[in-house]
Amino acid sequence: MQKKYLPLAVAVLVTLLVLFAHLGARLTMATPAFTFADTGREVYLTFDDGPSTVVTGRILDTLKEENVKATFFIVGDRVFGREETLKRIAREGHTLGVHSQTHEYRNIYASSEAFLKDVKACAALIEETAGVTPHCYRFPGGGKHPKETALLEGLGYTIVPWNAVCGDEEIPHASAETLVSTAISTSRGKERVILLLHDSAPHRETAQALPAIIAHFRQAGYAFCAF
Numbered sequence: 151m152q153k154k155y156l157p158l159a160v161a162v163l164v165t166l167l168v169l170f171a172h173l174g175a176r177l178t179m180a181t182p183a184f185t186f187a188d189t190g191r192e193v194y195l196t197f198d199d200g201p202s203t204v205v206t207g208r209i210l211d212t213l214k215e216e217n218v219k220a221t222f223f224i225v226g227d228r229v230f231g232r233e234e235t236l237k238r239i240a241r242e243g244h245t246l247g248v249h250s251q252t253h254e255y256r257n258i259y260a261s262s263e264a265f266l267k268d269v270k271a272c273a274a275l276i277e278e279t280a281g282v283t284p285h286c287y288r289f290p291g292g293g294k295h296p297k298e299t300a301l302l303e304g305l306g307y308t309i310v311p312w313n314a315v316c317g318d319e320e321i322p323h324a325s326a327e328t329l330v331s332t333a334i335s336t337s338r339g340k341e342r343v344i345l346l347l348h349d350s351a352p353h354r355e356t357a358q359a360l361p362a363i364i365a366h367f368r369q370a371g372y373a374f375c376a377f
């Protein structure tokens with residue numbers, strides 16, 4: 151190379167390096183927005199599969215009376231006709247997360263394209279209806295989904311699993327008493343409890359059990375947190 155071209159070559163090289171650095175930063179920018187409070191014992195009450203008219207309303211009443219914030223993982227198809235309930239969840243300071251548009255496993259997990267389309271439909275509906283942008287997601291049916299997790303984390307979502315249940319899906323026709331004791335037994339010994347509950351239409355017993363579930367965690371010194 152002739153000496154006179156050296157500054158030009160250096161300039162081109164520097165420009166390329168800067169461009170790649172920017173590109174790299176953009177590709178890694180979307181980190182999950184949520185970090186745990188880590189303030190000792192904490193419990194996250196998480197409600198899946200709603201909204202429903204009666205059960206979600208009763209749960210919101212209890213949360214308000216008890217001054218507890220929770221997280222609701224929404225099924226988009228169930229919002230129609232219950233827009234006011236969705237708005238109320240947001241207005242009362244709870245977190246709205248995405249739990250899919252349809253809850254139809256076969257369609258949701260059919261391909262990456264189908265998965266993202268489903269997530270975006272539900273997120274857009276939450277945004278249009280309640281005016282908040284969801285930042286957390288729960289997989290319908292639970293389980294590990296590495297490919298989908300990477301896609302969601304790339305979009306800035308926090309994936310929320312659970313480590314305790316009240317049994318309202320797992321135990322057929324469970325009474326409120328059974329739900330309370332299952333919530334207590336499955337969360338025993340855990341400093342951070344992420345409790346799975348459901349607020350879809352059949353789960354009146356869950357709404358019934360909620361005051362005693364809250365009383366238990368409060369007595370055991372847990373702070374109530376939301377995602």
Ligand SMILES: [Zn+2]
Pocket residue numbers: 198199249253290291
């Ligand atoms: Zn579900």
